[in-house]
Amino acid sequence: MSNPTAAMLVIGDEILSGRTRDSNMHHLAQELTKQGIVLAEVRVVADQHAAIVAALNALRGAFDHVFTSGGIGPTHDDITADAVAAAFGVSIGIRDDARALLAAHYERQGQEFNAARQRMARIPEGASLIDNPVSIAPGFTLENVHVMAGVPTIFQAMVASVLPTLTGGAPLLSQSLRIARGEGEIAGPLADLAAEFPDLSFGSYPFQKDGAYGANVVVRGQDGARVDAAMTRLAGIFPA
């Protein structure tokens, strides 16, 4: 497949401690799939400089795009922007355009634009800003790394700002069939079908719910006619 690839880096102690359930991964995965960009890996790391830098450098070298969430607020544990600058070996400081956006916002709100809030205008050298219509403090893109907030409403707004600027591939189409048999009975015929359609991917996702069991079989590919053909064969093998 020649679709562009992406990785996500979630930065947040609160996810790793079990305090918060991450929802940004699921949102980004769905949006990238629609755009034909293949999310190939996700990493979650703690709010630690060395861990963020190491993960960023591994991922930005391996994939076409890297999306980060978390760690760009005003508090002492928000260290993502500095870690990104360190990963790229560039300087970081308060940038005039980001500062102006924030100063106007806090003036409108009648709130003090104090030192902590000014930290949110710290942007690595060479980055472009990502619009934040929710709470103004911008994200930023540096080369192939897109740095976004962790609060889900803001993360989603930033994803909506960034994705239209990226070149996607042919969207990955998928169809699924719910089969009310054990995976152990589905497995043999499914492996044969997968061998017959090497250009498609076949996934089997078992369920057990309210006494019923079986598997959802998902067929994915870029050519809709081929996906249709495989689904027709599958439905013939496992009639409802």
Added chain:
Amino acid sequence: MSNPTAAMLVIGDEILSGRTRDSNMHHLAQELTKQGIVLAEVRVVADQHAAIVAALNALRGAFDHVFTSGGIGPTHDDITADAVAAAFGVSIGIRDDARALLAAHYERQGQEFNAARQRMARIPEGASLIDNPVSIAPGFTLENVHVMAGVPTIFQAMVASVLPTLTGGAPLLSQSLRIARGEGEIAGPLADLAAEFPDLSFGSYPFQKDGAYGANVVVRGQDGARVDAAMTRLAGIFPA
């Protein structure tokens, strides 16, 4: 901190495509925190041999424990056991005790113990089995790697089987305070407090909901008296 560390490896195309929302990460994070084991990193990779092997070898070298979820069922896309064997450089084959468990199960159910189902008895050399009270097919532990199913009910049962066998650390205690002010006003005093209590960790997690906004500040540490002391100071700085 001298608490043991852990990483999680989630194996699953269905998470990366956005089809399924992962819930195993959140469950494991909560259970490890209770046990005093620090979940330091999570990775999600696709059902691809090379990606699984590379992630496993990176994580098992860096952390005390690695927990995997997904990819141990009977279908052709279930390749985790073979990838674990390859990562450790050991052989893999159908093991008599696992085979006997499964054979008895399918006989009770009046279902054929076919070739696909026998795949679930493939266990890397040197591993010990992890009990699966839900659907019998076992997980396994090889050195510091614990290999478990992706279906949440089975994953949770396997976690319950494995965790009591591991040595934990002092549980990490946490308390939180909901502060109805912008993070930009909390940030300065919070940074000062964090410097005053270097043995504790302070996290700030902003919220915006139904027109209200503020942050939940979480204080974590192993010494309950110290956490209490920090919370008292915090509540004094930000009275309700």
